[in-house]
Amino acid sequence: xxxxxxxxxxxxxxxxxxxxxxxxxxxxxxxxxxxxxxxxxxxxxxxxxxxxxxxxxxxxxxxxxxxxxxxxxxxxxxxxxxxxxxxxxxxxxxxxxxxxxxxxxxxxxxxxxxxxxxxxxxxxxxxxxxxxxxxxxxxxxxxxxxxxxxxxxxxxxxxxxxxxxxxxxxxxxxxxxxxxxxxxxxxxxxxxxxxxxxxxxxxxxxxxxxxxxxxxxxxxxxxxxxxxxxxxxxxxxxxxxxxxxxxxxxxxxxxxxxxxxxxxxxxxxxxxxxxxxxxxxxxxxxxxxxxxxxxxxxxxxxxxxxxxxxxxxxxxxxxxxxxxxxxxxxxxxxxxxxxxxxxxxxxxxxxxxxxxxxxxxxxxxxxxxxxxxxxxxxxxx
Amino acid sequence: xxxxxxxxxxxxxxxxxxxxxxxxxxxxxxxxxxxxxxxxxxxxxxxxxxxxxxxxxxxxxxxxxxxxxxxxxxxxxxxxxxxxxxxxxxxxxxxxxxxxxxxxxxxxxxxxxxxxxxxxxxxxxxxxxxxxxxxxxxxxxxxxxxxxxxxxxxxxxxxxxxxxxxxxxxxxxxxxxxxxxxxxxxxxxxxxxxxxxxxxxxxxxxxxxxxxxxxxxxxxxxxxxxxxxxxxxxxxxxxxxxxxxxxxxxxxxxxxxxxxxxxxxxxxxxxxxxxxxxxxxxxxxxxxxxxxxxxxxxxxxxxxxxxxxxxxxxxxxxxxxxxxxxxxxxxxxxxxxxxxxxxxxxxxxxxxxxxxxxxxxxxxxxxxxxxxxxxxxxxxxxxxxxxxxxxxxxxxxxxx
Numbered sequence: 001x002x003x004x005x006x007x008x009x010x011x012x013x014x015x016x017x018x019x020x021x022x023x024x025x026x027x028x029x030x031x032x033x034x035x036x037x038x039x040x041x042x043x044x045x046x047x048x049x050x051x052x053x054x055x056x057x058x059x060x061x062x063x064x065x066x067x068x069x070x071x072x073x074x075x076x077x078x079x080x081x082x083x084x085x086x087x088x089x090x091x092x093x094x095x096x097x098x099x100x101x102x103x104x105x106x107x108x109x110x111x112x113x114x115x116x117x118x119x120x121x122x123x124x125x126x127x128x129x130x131x132x133x134x135x136x137x138x139x140x141x142x143x144x145x146x147x148x149x150x151x152x153x154x155x156x157x158x159x160x161x162x163x164x165x166x167x168x169x170x171x172x173x174x175x176x177x178x179x180x181x182x183x184x185x186x187x188x189x190x191x192x193x194x195x196x197x198x199x200x201x202x203x204x205x206x207x208x209x210x211x212x213x214x215x216x217x218x219x220x221x222x223x224x225x226x227x228x229x230x231x232x233x234x235x236x237x238x239x240x241x242x243x244x245x246x247x248x249x250x251x252x253x254x255x256x257x258x259x260x261x262x263x264x265x266x267x268x269x270x271x272x273x274x275x276x277x278x279x280x281x282x283x284x285x286x287x288x289x290x291x292x293x294x295x296x297x298x299x300x301x302x303x304x305x306x307x308x309x310x311x312x313x314x315x316x317x318x319x320x321x322x323x324x325x326x327x328x329x330x331x332x333x334x335x336x337x338x339x340x341x342x343x344x345x346x347x348x349x350x351x352x353x354x355x356x357x358x359x360x361x362x363x364x365x366x367x368x369x370x371x372x373x374x375x376x377x378x379x380x381x
Numbered sequence: 382x383x384x385x386x387x388x389x390x391x392x393x394x395x396x397x398x399x400x401x402x403x404x405x406x407x408x409x410x411x412x413x414x415x416x417x418x419x420x421x422x423x424x425x426x427x428x429x430x431x432x433x434x435x436x437x438x439x440x441x442x443x444x445x446x447x448x449x450x451x452x453x454x455x456x457x458x459x460x461x462x463x464x465x466x467x468x469x470x471x472x473x474x475x476x477x478x479x480x481x482x483x484x485x486x487x488x489x490x491x492x493x494x495x496x497x498x499x500x501x502x503x504x505x506x507x508x509x510x511x512x513x514x515x516x517x518x519x520x521x522x523x524x525x526x527x528x529x530x531x532x533x534x535x536x537x538x539x540x541x542x543x544x545x546x547x548x549x550x551x552x553x554x555x556x557x558x559x560x561x562x563x564x565x566x567x568x569x570x571x572x573x574x575x576x577x578x579x580x581x582x583x584x585x586x587x588x589x590x591x592x593x594x595x596x597x598x599x600x601x602x603x604x605x606x607x608x609x610x611x612x613x614x615x616x617x618x619x620x621x622x623x624x625x626x627x628x629x630x631x632x633x634x635x636x637x638x639x640x641x642x643x644x645x646x647x648x649x650x651x652x653x654x655x656x657x658x659x660x661x662x663x664x665x666x667x668x669x670x671x672x673x674x675x676x677x678x679x680x681x682x683x684x685x686x687x688x689x690x691x692x693x694x695x696x697x698x699x700x701x702x703x704x705x706x707x708x709x710x711x712x713x714x715x716x717x718x719x720x721x722x723x724x725x726x727x728x729x730x731x732x733x734x735x736x737x738x739x740x741x742x743x744x745x746x747x748x749x750x751x752x753x754x755x756x757x758x759x760x761x762x763x764x765x766x767x768x769x770x771x772x773x774x775x776x777x778x779x780x781x
Contacts, residue, residue: 068540069538091494092494093491093492094491095491108494110491110492110493112488115624154543178704216711224704225699227701227704228704228705229701230700230701230702231699231700231701232699232700233700262697264661264662264671265661265662265665265666266660266661266662266663266666266668266669266673266721267662267666267668267669267694267697267717267721268671268720268721268723268725269717269718269720269721270697270722272719272720308424311730312727312728312731315680315735318673318676319724319728319731320724320726321661321662322661326496326497326499326500
């Protein structure tokens, strides 16, 4: 079967409805963005946390009946509190860095996915900091690999050096903290599941090991000790994100998770493990938001994969392993929005564009992303 | 340079059979737009090392281009002719480096937002080609066999969930002599319908059988080649100026001898190199190796029989264990490999069903040495379950 975007949308809606019928949610899900929703009116959020998955997950392993066992937290804890968009269409290049850069600029970037280059257009962090006159400590990115080290700020001439977000690459920090002859060193240097034998050099405003203690009040020893208790790079990223929230409480925090992209290795079990871990980590982040005084009650969270993965029935691909065909399944994904001012238990079926995220964040926080091509999402702003 | 400017002497670097085919059909090649022709040339340049089915398909495609009227050329290739290419691509040596051209073309299609237009043109073209030159039905119904789960005691989730809707799920299989019976069935088919590359045995470990007339490829058998490849890749990535594109180009140019593979069968040798250099994960995970090898064998050789045996892959160490270890050694992970094999078996069936004669084809997936199997065949009702006690021989017999 070839999946159309309508079928994808229907699949997710049916599943969410199923979850509601099973009693996972206290009330039924709304049938449209305007009807049947339990509306809770709050002022706009003061802080925003964006979580993207670098390495999309397909409906087959998430929102389909067979996939539901993999995302219990998203479905039973977060979905009932969210406005859920069933169709987020990415019309850009389906590479993780370039797609995440596009999400962060609101423009389909065309940069080389595997090069250490900044986005061409201004990022959401630059708009936020320049227009709202925020300090550097108020916008941060936690990203999985060296390839993301330039994502914090563009080279657009309207925005000077240092006007973007600080970038933390936890895995890079850990590699720097480990002795070069340790068994794990080579593995930590592995930058991307898509090109596992290539690691781009660093050149950007990423946080360095020696800054760890000063900025996050975290010694290198404590950092590496804690890392030894974690099972994956994404867990390390969430640990660092929490530390950031506790120490600097940035108003705009962008976390890109990447464990799911192990799918490129072709091992289905590892891909599903990655989905389950990501599901759990999203819930942990939301719980952190609810319990940290600087965030509780005034923070919105957006969760979205950067794009999907290839369908089983597309002969040009190899199913879950890659995202190379550009078929509807690989281009269409979803988004959850949660937090004050965002309605709960609402399912939105109309298609929105990946580029709509930045204008929506601008609408919520009060800045105008003048170069972004998308539109504010009416159901959220 | 554009295709209309092609000259015979430009194909001098092609291997002998490919050179002959190109020169004899140069008029037809000149009619094909630049956004498509290098894709065809990337096949043609490998013609000497291609499987019989691939050669036949390529010859048909070229013959088709030669047979079209001018009006038909516009109809068939119009979508490709609309694709805008940069002057840099037009001046690229796409005759001698067609695969590298295609990589750059892909990059440009993404960057210029023409990927959807190209995809639509390619789908329309392949559909037309399929209608004009329908693939021949196989001499006998195809048979795919997937053996999964070696070493795993049980599955944490129901097995064969994706295959069950298409056939009968047997929950009471007698496993005794199961592999021998399957192996013998494959050998019988090879004896009865001998043809080059028509019958395959692909093993994720060391092959347990040497079957006459059956092409055998195994993860264990290619261990020296895999090690040589990883050494080479490791060396290349530490050289100056290396990036993913350059690394891919180097791998695409790799020859069997560079990986220590003999030249007894150059077609199979090239195939094995392509599995290791083009398949992501095939170098490190045996489950991925089997799934990808089956996919490529079916897509390219269009065999009548494929016996695929998924063996345990090495365990992926979690980060905390990696950090705690002083040295790494490969441990096997039968439990997770069972999950990989379950999905791999489904993909084997999906890929088999893409070939001619799909409605008559047979497929059997078995949890090795255990009691569960699923059988798909015209004689088998879809989406049913059976608790009948059955041997593997019974299942083969009932498939017909």
